[in-house]
Structure formats: C-alpha cells, structure tokens
Amino acid sequence: MKKRLGSVQKVSSFDLMPDRMIAKKYRVLSQLGAGWEGEVYKILEVNTKIERAAKLFFPQRNIRNKTSKRNAQKLHKLRYCPILIQYHTEEELIYKKMPVTVLISEYVEGQLLSEFLKSLPGKRMDPYQALHLLYALVKGVEEIHLLNEYHGDLHTDNIIVNKFGLRFELKLVDLFHHTAPKNKTRQIDILALIQIFHECMGGQKWYAKMPQPAKYICCGLKGSLILKKFPTASQLREHLEQMEWMGTGA
Ligand SMILES: Nc1ncnc2c1ncn2[C@@H]1O[C@H](COP(=O)(O)OP(=O)(O)O)[C@@H](O)[C@H]1O
Ligand SMILES: [Mg+2]
Structure with a gap:
C-alpha cells in the first residue's frame, strides 16, 4: 500500500513475498516483524547460504535516509557490544518504483x-x-x-x-x-x-x-x-x- 505525502511516498506495508530478491543478493524467507520505522525480514544471502535479517525503512520514516543512517552508524560504533546485533551492510530495494533503504544485519535465533x-x-x-x-x-x-x-x-x-x-x-x-x-x-x-x-x-x-x-x-x-x-x-x-x-x- 502507498500514499503520497508531499514529495515522499507513504508506505504502510511492503508485504514482501517469500522468494522476492533484495539487491540481487538476498532472497526473502519470511517476515519477522513490523513496527513504526519499517519491516524486518529473514533473508538468505544466496551465494553463501547464510541467513540474515533485513530491515526495510518506510520512506516517510526515513527522509533523506536519516533514520537508517543513524541506525547503521550507531550499530557500527557499538559493534563490540555483544548484546547488540551485528550490522553488515546497506542495500536498496526498488518497491513500486521507489528506492527503499534496507539495512542487513545478523539474524538472531531465539x-x-x-x-x-x-x-x-x-x-x-x-x-x-x-x-x-x-x-x-x-x-x-x-x-x-x-x-x-x-x-x-x-x-x-x-x-x-x-x-x-x-x-x-x-x-x-x-x-x-x-x-x-x-x-x-x-x-x-x-x-x-x-x-x-x-x-x-x-x-x-x-x-x-x-x-x-x-x-x-x-x-x-x-x-x-x-x-x-x-x-x-x-x-x-x-x-x-x-x-x-x-x-x-x-
Ligand atoms: N536481527 C534480527 N534477527 C531476528 N529477528 C529480528 C531481528 N531484527 C528484528 N527482528 C524481529 O523483527 C521485529 C521487528 O524489528 P524491529 O527492529 O524491532 O523493528 P520495528 O522498528 O519495526 O519495531 C522484532 O521484534 C524481532 O521480532
Ligand atoms: Mg521493535
């Protein structure tokens, strides 16, 4: 679902289907959760067969990538804190012709x-x-x-x-x-x-x-x-x- 919000497209859910590819490298396995900032999916890094997590940010919650950038930088700064998830990399997904920022991190079982x-x-x-x-x-x-x-x-x-x-x-x-x-x-x-x-x-x-x-x-x-x-x-x-x-x- 999407709506216009000024110049930003408002998205309330991405609802990515299993098998959908992200950045030609990751395959969606299942949705893990959703909240105010975006949605989180369990994904498979296809080449290595390693499971990871992908957080997709709703564009209206991530103007000029401010939220995702702050998130990634903070996780990186705190990367030696064992209680936090490990951040890997930033990717982009095209959703209904819109660029959507995706943060890839470790997938945590539990x-x-x-x-x-x-x-x-x-x-x-x-x-x-x-x-x-x-x-x-x-x-x-x-x-x-x-x-x-x-x-x-x-x-x-x-x-x-x-x-x-x-x-x-x-x-x-x-x-x-x-x-x-x-x-x-x-x-x-x-x-x-x-x-x-x-x-x-x-x-x-x-x-x-x-x-x-x-x-x-x-x-x-x-x-x-x-x-x-x-x-x-x-x-x-x-x-x-x-x-x-x-x-x-x-
Ligand atoms: N790295 C991860 N590994 C496993 N599950 C995760 C991971 N990140 C998020 N989740 C799951 O997805 C849900 C939503 O993620 P979260 O980052 O809390 O986003 P929101 O901002 O939408 O609340 C979490 O409550 C958790 O169940
Ligand atoms: Mg949460």
Whole structure:
C-alpha cells in the first residue's frame, strides 16, 4: 500500500513475498516483524547460504535516509557490544518504483522476551529468574552506556532471548534516536530495565507478592526513586552483584 505525502511516498506495508530478491543478493524467507520505522525480514544471502535479517525503512520514516543512517552508524560504533546485533551492510530495494533503504544485519535465533513470558506457567517468571534476566540486560546495557550511547527503546518486543540453564543470552534490536540530552536518554534506558524486570515478575498484579529485594529495585516504578538509587547502569549492576536475596517468598 502507498500514499503520497508531499514529495515522499507513504508506505504502510511492503508485504514482501517469500522468494522476492533484495539487491540481487538476498532472497526473502519470511517476515519477522513490523513496527513504526519499517519491516524486518529473514533473508538468505544466496551465494553463501547464510541467513540474515533485513530491515526495510518506510520512506516517510526515513527522509533523506536519516533514520537508517543513524541506525547503521550507531550499530557500527557499538559493534563490540555483544548484546547488540551485528550490522553488515546497506542495500536498496526498488518497491513500486521507489528506492527503499534496507539495512542487513545478523539474524538472531531465539524468542522475543514477550513470547518467552507468554510461554511460561502463569505468564511470568520466578523473581529469582527475573533477577538473572535483569542482570544480563544491565551488563549489556552498561557497556553501551560506557561508550556514551544508549538504546532508547528497551521493551519486551526488542529483546531476543536464548536461555541456557541459569544464564540468559540476550540480543537487543531496534535502537531509537531521542532528541533529549545523552544523560537523560541513559536514564530512559535504566527506567525501561526496571519496568521490564517488573513486567517479567507479573507486573502490578503481583507487586504485593514480590520479595522485598525485588521491590527495593522496582521502587513501585517511581522514576525519581529509581534514578536516585541507581543513577547509572553500573550502579544497578553493582547492586545486583552485592545484594542479599532472601528467597522467593513474600
Ligand atoms: N536481527 C534480527 N534477527 C531476528 N529477528 C529480528 C531481528 N531484527 C528484528 N527482528 C524481529 O523483527 C521485529 C521487528 O524489528 P524491529 O527492529 O524491532 O523493528 P520495528 O522498528 O519495526 O519495531 C522484532 O521484534 C524481532 O521480532
Ligand atoms: Mg521493535
């Protein structure tokens, strides 16, 4: 579907069919997701038979390639942060005679955190397990913050989870650009981490039953209290490494 928007064609969905080629190199396998900026497909690099992911940007969300360029540059700058997906290259797709920018990155296997939660009994984690997830997230995000950057859109649909025993292996997708000052954007990440922790334990409905050390971290989701206790991701990580945990009871 497309509509005119000033001089830019507005696209609300590309709906690429399986087997469609991108830049003569990649074959579409399936759609992985869609959102505000565009659509993401699982693709096959035909020559190497390597699976990758392709993010197609809606032209109206990517005027003069600003969004895609910022995304690619930031992923490149943060390429040694293991919690982020690896960016490979930029390509172009012609869709209904329009040039569409496509970012190719690694394809990450696993489940979205939102789906993982839905698959659990009671659709929530044991608080101690949620604490392990939070720890893995905080360590990953801390590295991004120490490079003076931020993620900007942390929520359960932007986190891909693989679980091995106690350990969570996580990958973050979908960086978001905020116009706020950098220290504010890092605070947005910290608040989002606590919000995710809270959601993993069942959210507001289960708050009263959460163990005291979990409540200490959540601060009733009051932003100012959270940031007073944990002004940086490093401080939150240190807290998790040193805290006392009395068990899972109320
Ligand atoms: N590199 C990837 N590997 C596997 N799945 C991905 C990858 N990137 C995105 N996805 C999937 O596609 C969905 C949408 O991608 P995302 O980058 O979050 O775009 P949007 O801006 O549309 O939210 C994600 O929620 C995830 O399920
Ligand atoms: Mg997303």
